[in-house]
Amino acid sequence: MKKQRPVNLELTTISFPAAAISSILHRISGVIMLVSVGLLVWALATSLQSAEGFAMVHELFTGFIAKFIAWGILTALSYHLLAGVRHMCMDMGYFEELDSGRVSAKIVFVLAVVLSVLAGVWLW
Numbered sequence: 001m002k003k004q005r006p007v008n009l010e011l012t013t014i015s016f017p018a019a020a021i022s023s024i025l026h027r028i029s030g031v032i033m034l035v036s037v038g039l040l041v042w043a044l045a046t047s048l049q050s051a052e053g054f055a056m057v058h059e060l061f062t063g064f065i066a067k068f069i070a071w072g073i074l075t076a077l078s079y080h081l082l083a084g085v086r087h088m089c090m091d092m093g094y095f096e097e098l099d100s101g102r103v104s105a106k107i108v109f110v111l112a113v114v115l116s117v118l119a120g121v122w123l124w
Contacts, residue, residue, distance in 0.1 A: 022105035026083035032076040040073075067123050071116075074123075078115040082108045 016024070047057040060066055086108050089095055095104040 017102060018105040018109070019101045022083055022086070022108055026080060026087065029076040029080040029083070032072070033080060036069075036073045036076070039069075071120050071123050074119040075112070075116040078119065079108075079112040082111050082115070 043057050043061065047054040061070070086095065086104050089104070090101070095101050
């Protein structure tokens with residue numbers, strides 16, 4: 001039995017729904033947080049070793065690049081938290097329909113942008 005299915009090999013023409021993008025970004029933000037834990041644990045360990053270590057970490061974290069990295073970490077954390085709450089609500093039986101899933105994903109995007117801007121204002 002030979003099935004004739006349409007094949008779309010042009011990846012730029014594929015458009016994902018908002019719920020799929022939300023799920024993919026939730027995984028990416030989790031990976032970013034996992035990597036950032038190593039950086040933050042190193043900074044904590046170094047700053048607790050001695051006064052010179054604390055001064056080095058303080059000087060390192062007051063620069064623009066360090067603030068930008070901290071902003072990225074806070075943005076990933078806030079998005080991951082919002083999307084995680086959305087996923088937990090879906091596990092409880094809410095937002096499982098197509099329309100409500102799309103709306104909840106868009107709400108997560110908007111709230112993540114708001115929290116990202118607030119994190120930037122707080123850091124700078």
